[in-house]
Amino acid sequence: MTDTAHTTEVKPRRTSARPGTLALLLNNSLATGGLFVLVAICLIALAAPLLPLANPDVTAPANRLLPVFSDGHLMGTDHLGRDLLSRLIWGTRVSLAVGLSATFIAAFFGSLLGLVAGYAGGRVDTVIMRGIDMVMAFPYILLALAIVAVLGPGLLNALYAIALVNIPFFARNIRGITLGLSRREFVDAARLSGKSPAQILFIEILPNVLPVIVITMSTTVGWMILETAGLSFLGLGAQPPQADLGSMLGEGRKILFTAPHVSVIPGLMIFALVMSINLFGDGVRDVLDPRLRAGSLTRPVARTAVERGDAPVPPPSGKGVLDVRDMRTEFEIGGSVYKAVGGVDLNLAEGECLGIVGESGSGKSVTAMSIMGLVPTPPGRIAGGAAYLDGEDLFAVSDRHIRKLRGGAVAYVFQDPLSTLHPLFTVGDQLKEAIGTHQPLSSAEVKKRAIELLSLVRIPSPKERLAAYPHELSGGMRQRVCIAMALANDAKVLIADEPTTALDVTVQSQILTLMNGLRRDRNAAILFITHDFGVVSAICDRVAVMYAGRIVETGRTDEVLASPQHPYTAKLIECVPVLGEPERRLDAIEGRPPVVNNLPDGCAFADRCPRARPECRSGDIALVMSSEERGVRCLYPLNTEGTA
Amino acid sequence: MSVVSARQSEGDTLLGIEDVERIFGGGRKLFGGHKPAVHAVQGLTLNVRRGETLGVVGESGCGKSTLARLVVGLDLPTAGTITFDGEDLAGLAKRNRNALARKVQYVFQDPVASLNPRKTIRTILEAPLKHLSDLDARGREKRLQELLEAVNLAPEFLERYPHEFSGGQAQRIGIARALAAGPELIVLDEPVSALDVSVQAQVLNLLDALKEQYGLTYIFISHDLSVVESVSDRVAVMYFGRMAELGPAKEIFRHPLHPYTDLLMRSAPAPGRHDLVSEDAAAELPDPYNPPPGCAFAARCVRKTDLCHSVRPAPDEAQGEGGNHFAACHHPLPRA
Numbered sequence: 001m002t003d004t005a006h007t008t009e010v011k012p013r014r015t016s017a018r019p020g021t022l023a024l025l026l027n028n029s030l031a032t033g034g035l036f037v038l039v040a041i042c043l044i045a046l047a048a049p050l051l052p053l054a055n056p057d058v059t060a061p062a063n064r065l066l067p068v069f070s071d072g073h074l075m076g077t078d079h080l081g082r083d084l085l086s087r088l089i090w091g092t093r094v095s096l097a098v099g100l101s102a103t104f105i106a107a108f109f110g111s112l113l114g115l116v117a118g119y120a121g122g123r124v125d126t127v128i129m130r131g132i133d134m135v136m137a138f139p140y141i142l143l144a145l146a147i148v149a150v151l152g153p154g155l156l157n158a159l160y161a162i163a164l165v166n167i168p169f170f171a172r173n174i175r176g177i178t179l180g181l182s183r184r185e186f187v188d189a190a191r192l193s194g195k196s197p198a199q200i201l202f203i204e205i206l207p208n209v210l211p212v213i214v215i216t217m218s219t220t221v222g223w224m225i226l227e228t229a230g231l232s233f234l235g236l237g238a239q240p241p242q243a244d245l246g247s248m249l250g251e252g253r254k255i256l257f258t259a260p261h262v263s264v265i266p267g268l269m270i271f272a273l274v275m276s277i278n279l280f281g282d283g284v285r286d287v288l289d290p291r292l293r294a295g296s297l298t299r300p301v302a303r304t305a306v307e308r309g310d311a312p313v314p315p316p317s318g319k320g321v322l323d324v325r326d327m328r329t330e331f332e333i334g335g336s337v338y339k340a341v342g343g344v345d346l347n348l349a350e351g352e353c354l355g356i357v358g359e360s361g362s363g364k365s366v367t368a369m370s371i372m373g374l375v376p377t378p379p380g381r382i383a384g385g386a387a388y389l390d391g392e393d394l395f396a397v398s399d400r401h402i403r404k405l406r407g408g409a410v411a412y413v414f415q416d417p418l419s420t421l422h423p424l425f426t427v428g429d430q431l432k433e434a435i436g437t438h439q440p441l442s443s444a445e446v447k448k449r450a451i452e453l454l455s456l457v458r459i460p461s462p463k464e465r466l467a468a469y470p471h472e473l474s475g476g477m478r479q480r481v482c483i484a485m486a487l488a489n490d491a492k493v494l495i496a497d498e499p500t501t502a503l504d505v506t507v508q509s510q511i512l513t514l515m516n517g518l519r520r521d522r523n524a525a526i527l528f529i530t531h532d533f534g535v536v537s538a539i540c541d542r543v544a545v546m547y548a549g550r551i552v553e554t555g556r557t558d559e560v561l562a563s564p565q566h567p568y569t570a571k572l573i574e575c576v577p578v579l580g581e582p583e584r585r586l587d588a589i590e591g592r593p594p595v596v597n598n599l600p601d602g603c604a605f606a607d608r609c610p611r612a613r614p615e616c617r618s619g620d621i622a623l624v625m626s627s628e629e630r631g632v633r634c635l636y637p638l639n640t641e642g643t644a
Numbered sequence: 645m646s647v648v649s650a651r652q653s654e655g656d657t658l659l660g661i662e663d664v665e666r667i668f669g670g671g672r673k674l675f676g677g678h679k680p681a682v683h684a685v686q687g688l689t690l691n692v693r694r695g696e697t698l699g700v701v702g703e704s705g706c707g708k709s710t711l712a713r714l715v716v717g718l719d720l721p722t723a724g725t726i727t728f729d730g731e732d733l734a735g736l737a738k739r740n741r742n743a744l745a746r747k748v749q750y751v752f753q754d755p756v757a758s759l760n761p762r763k764t765i766r767t768i769l770e771a772p773l774k775h776l777s778d779l780d781a782r783g784r785e786k787r788l789q790e791l792l793e794a795v796n797l798a799p800e801f802l803e804r805y806p807h808e809f810s811g812g813q814a815q816r817i818g819i820a821r822a823l824a825a826g827p828e829l830i831v832l833d834e835p836v837s838a839l840d841v842s843v844q845a846q847v848l849n850l851l852d853a854l855k856e857q858y859g860l861t862y863i864f865i866s867h868d869l870s871v872v873e874s875v876s877d878r879v880a881v882m883y884f885g886r887m888a889e890l891g892p893a894k895e896i897f898r899h900p901l902h903p904y905t906d907l908l909m910r911s912a913p914a915p916g917r918h919d920l921v922s923e924d925a926a927a928e929l930p931d932p933y934n935p936p937p938g939c940a941f942a943a944r945c946v947r948k949t950d951l952c953h954s955v956r957p958a959p960d961e962a963q964g965e966g967g968n969h970f971a972a973c974h975h976p977l978p979r980a
Contacts, residue, residue, distance in 0.1 A: 505911045592843075
């Protein structure tokens with residue numbers, strides 16, 4: 001039991017390579033503009049008592065309706081001779097204060113109701129949410145009128161009315177998020193740690209809901225200011241002589257044609273205020289929303305960028321249908337470059353199955369995605385090498401041609417069939433689309449072909465299954481449909497990325513048997529990506545083991561499994577329990593794989609390798625081929641007596 | 645006490661599961677009519693002995709995770725009883741959840757999802773110490789250090805957030821949290837299936853070491869037969885919410901009685917194995933809303949007869965050698 005004494009080393013904490021929240025926000029120029037306008041308006045409104053302004057409420061009938069830029073009245077005066085600039089600034093102050101307070105009140109009560117309803121569920125949820133529905137079903141202006149009618153007109157009462165009207169908005173949003181969170185494992189874990197429901201709700205769940213509350217607030221505060229203005233406009237909010245943007249607008253309405261500036265000026269102010277808040281609010285949402293943040297607000301293009309620089313493109317080796325030469329794929333995130341694939345050579349003959357084995361982060365999936373340019377750009381790019389399909393460089397062909405090849409000559413099968421299939425279309429529609437995109441057939445022929453394909457992948461009663469939606473099929477059946485789609489256009493190369501990992505063992509063996517049969521019947525080449533040597537044994541002719549973005553060993557499956565030459569391969573085989581050998585001691589690999597933005601010099605495995613010597617830590621170690629098919633990237637390989 | 649539980653109870657029983665059933669759904673709709681009901685677990689009788697590792701195997705939807713949640717009290721059975729050390733577990737869960745949490749703990753499948761993303765590791769590990777033990781601040785600090793040492797993590801990790809950890813490290817934290825309350829029984833629900841193979845071995849070895857160090861009892865749930873075989877003393881194979889086969893790990897894997905166990909074993913890929921058995925594509929799980937009257941596996945079984953379709957086999961219908969190996973099968977496989 002000594003193998004567990006590791007991973008205790010602590011690397012110094014580095015600052016995150018991803019840009020921070022503020023940097024992301026400032027990157028969005030519209031949001032930044034909104035922020036500046038908003039800050040300026042807020043500062044002026046806050047400074048109102050300090051500014052040399054006329055008293056906003058003092059009337060001077062002699063000076064009534066002075067135009068803009070009059071002496072002493074920069075923005076003119078209204079119908080009672082009050083200084084418009086002063087009223088505008090004081091009015092903005094009032095509108096902002098009411099809008100913000102209403103937002104906070106609505107956010108507090110709405111979130112509280114949403115949290116309780118979402119967490120408690122059952123009857124409590126029903127009662128709270130039906131109450132919320134009733135508030136929502138009422139026209140808000142009518143509700144506000146009713147509240148004001150009961151409490152009497154006034155700013156404070158308008159504030160209550162607006163807050164109440166907006167509670168449902170928060171409650172519904174927060175309830176949805178809470179409902180999702182309270183089914184999460186960390187909530188169960190907190191329960192098992194002995195926390196009470198209140199502690200779980202406010203200590204565990206609330207911090208995770210907080211960003212959503214902030215997002216909702218930032219997107220509603222503008223709306224609340226508008227509503228305040230609306231109520232004041234109707235005379236239900238601010239009472240004369242108090243200035244407020246809505247009441248100013250209301251007073252100017254009667255003289256809109258004789259003195260338009262009296263209503264236009266507060267109107268413009270409302271517009272600037274609400275617009276700046278909305279722009280800023282959208283920016284805040286984009287930054288805080290985890291779904292948007294993961295993509296860093298980028299729009300990936302349809303094909304991976306190819307930036308091969310000045311280095312010569314390696315010529316095809318002339319072997320196989322698919323011939324990948326020295327392919328390099330990089331991701332640029334923050335300031336650092338992650339070399340996910342660092343020079344991979346592969347070739348795949350007709351009807352052959354090549355397995356790529358590796359742990360997560362070894363670059364096996366990126367290798368598969370790079371071939372057809374499916375790595376998202378940004379942040380990914382192909383930085384070198386070439387992939388030849390029948391002698392044609394896939395990185396050099398036109399976008400139009402690559403679209404034709406995708407799903408045509410080269411098809412993919414992914415790990416999770418439920419997320420690969422569109423949930424709203426029947427499997428028949430999706431299968432027919434896959435056929436129709438590449439082949440000019442009539443709809444009857446397409447349907448016939450779809451049925452053929454479903455029976456090819458051994459789906460019982462294929463004709464009836466065409467009308468089934470993905471959720472109506474089991475995981476194994478869904479994966480069969482995905483395979484049928486991949487085969488729809490006589491693919492030469494099938495790239496299967498962990499196609500059986502999400503399936504049960506009995507289903508996995510069915511799918512493996514199916515794929516094995518299909519490649520024999522149709523002579524298609526399969527690039528099979530997996531982490532499981534057992535699966536490799538079952539289906540692959542040859543295998544390539546990847547570590548830290550490079551192939552460390554390759555050869556015929558039986559040879560590699562029987563006498564692995566790279567210490568990593570050997571360790572990887574040893575650390576998996578094998579059925580029928582329960583007494584076998586599991587030999588864990590110490591440490592963790594290196595991060596590909598900071599690869600060590602020399603062998604990437606040296607830090608974890610029991611056989612490492614000083615020479616292993618310098619220079620580039622080449623993949624030495626001992627025969628046509630067998631190769632190892634190691635200075636001191638194991639088991640070499642027989643083959644060398 | 646049924647025959648099965650009586651025969652199992654040689655040795656010191658820690659956890660007794662007696663004819664337990666958990667139904668989801670059911671009940672009446674608002675406007676009459678019955679809601680459809682799913683039997684996630686049905687007629688399950690199982691004893692866990694002190695100090696053993698009981699492996700539970702089965703494919704998705706067989707009820708193994710429901711069983712796990714029942715044992716830790718996150719869910720309550722709709723019928724039957726679960727006793728811990730002779731005490732009714734459902735009653736204890738209702739009356740004093742914390743008392744139960746001191747005895748039985750749980751390790752989750754997805755190590756990262758089981759840690760609150762907005763809490764430091766210190767806060768996460770301190771929670772069970774605060775709520776389930778009566779240690780003072782200094783005692784808790786000392787215990788935290790012990791726990792980290794037990795799972796081989798550096799003390800510096802305490803101030804970090806879950807997203808800074810790899811899957812294997814996060815699972816060690818999950819194990820440390822389960823250990824914090826000093827439980828006797830730990831339910832491990834697919835503890836290594838989200839991990840890379842090289843890390844999986846690290847965690848399995850760690851679990852083995854901790855078991856000896858703290859004298860723990862494990863219920864180890866997994867879909868991976870080879871992992872279960874390597875850690876378990878006894879194994880329970882579940883199918884469609886019921887027990888298909890139960891027995892000592894060696895017996896089950898060498899001489900399976902139930903055709904389902906045999907199918908599972910022959911479907912599992914292993915390095916150097918080329919001939920995977922593959923059933924017909926029509927082989928599907930039965931409809932959970934409309935379970936068959938007889939053996940649930942009959943539709944997929946090569947040994948089925950009319951009897952299998954009409955009469956459900958008792959959990960101990962077939963018995964292997966040694967009197968502690970049972971299978972719910974009318975036509976068990978002969979000893980090879």
